[in-house]
Amino acid sequence: xxxxxxxxxxxxxxxxxxxxxxxxxxxxxxxxxxxxxxxxxxxxxxxxxxxxxxxxxxxxxxxxxxxxxxxxxxxxxxxxxxxxxxxxxxxxxxxxxxxxxxxxxxxxxxxxxxxxxxxxxxxxxxxxxxxxxxxxxxxxxxxxxxxxxxxxxxxxxxxxxxxxxxxxxxxxxxxxxxxxxxxxxxxxxxxxxxxxxxxxxxxxxxxxxxxxxxxxxxxxxxxxxxxxxxxxxxxxxxxxxx
Numbered sequence: 695x696x697x698x699x700x701x702x703x704x705x706x707x708x709x710x711x712x713x714x715x716x717x718x719x720x721x722x723x724x725x726x727x728x729x730x731x732x733x734x735x736x737x738x739x740x741x742x743x744x745x746x747x748x749x750x751x752x753x754x755x756x757x758x759x760x761x762x763x764x765x766x767x768x769x770x771x772x773x774x775x776x777x778x779x780x781x782x783x784x785x786x787x788x789x790x791x792x793x794x795x796x797x798x799x800x801x802x803x804x805x806x807x808x809x810x811x812x813x814x815x816x817x818x819x820x821x822x823x824x825x826x827x828x829x830x831x832x833x834x835x836x837x838x839x840x841x842x843x844x845x846x847x848x849x850x851x852x853x854x855x856x857x858x859x860x861x862x863x864x865x866x867x868x869x870x871x872x873x874x875x876x877x878x879x880x881x882x883x884x885x886x887x888x889x890x891x892x893x894x895x896x897x898x899x900x901x902x903x904x905x906x907x908x909x910x911x912x913x914x915x916x917x918x919x920x921x922x923x924x925x926x927x928x929x930x931x932x933x934x935x936x
Contacts, residue, residue, distance in 0.1 A: 703891070705892050706718065706721070725792045726791065727791045729745060741783070746773065747771060805899070810861040817836045820855040
């Protein structure tokens with residue numbers, strides 16, 4: 695992991711690029727994050743840093759949390775998260791990370807807690823099909839219905855769909871483009887939607903997706919003379935539409 699930061703979802707909006715095309719974006723209040731703890735290879739067996747975000751009153755934290763933060767001398771922080779960054783050796787306790795750790799054009803993965811939908815049935819929760827509404831279906835059109843054999847196996851296998859609590863799950867959206875970065879406003883603008891409600895805590899990291907290498911103009915052009923003649927054949931519909 696090269697870069698990471700903790701942020702808060704502000705909301706969605708849209709901006710225009712140079713050609714006038716609308717880009718749907720999500721605005722994130724990214725940082726400032728303070729290095730609260732530094733893990734070393736000698737002591738913990740691995741290298742990482744713990745970042746703190748969102749200053750909070752001391753009375754809202756437990757005594758162990760207060761002791762941990764007082765030891766670092768960084769003030770009271772509501773959110774703590776550990777990241778294994780590449781530049782761990784360069785960071786020390788008390789250093790501040792801002793939104794400019796990322797730049798426009800970077801690809802990031804955003805992790806957050808999805809919106810809660812309460813207790814929901816199988817139709818909304820799992821997209822289950824309802825029963826036919828004609829010929830006396832009764833008040834069970836949106837019920838789950840039969841779930842398996844009675845004699846064998848005489849049970850329901852684990853993982854079967856059913857009604858229950860929907861949402862409030864950790865969700866990661868991968869490979870989002872960073873459109874704008876404003877370190878003065880602690881603003882990070884990414885293309886597309888991210889999980890969670892407005893004001894929800896999110897973790898922004900470098901994407902784990904492998905970016906394909908850009909190929910030259912001649913990439914993908916076959917050397918087969920028959921295909922080459924077909925590309926310039928004026929009788930082909932693809933050539934006439936150019």
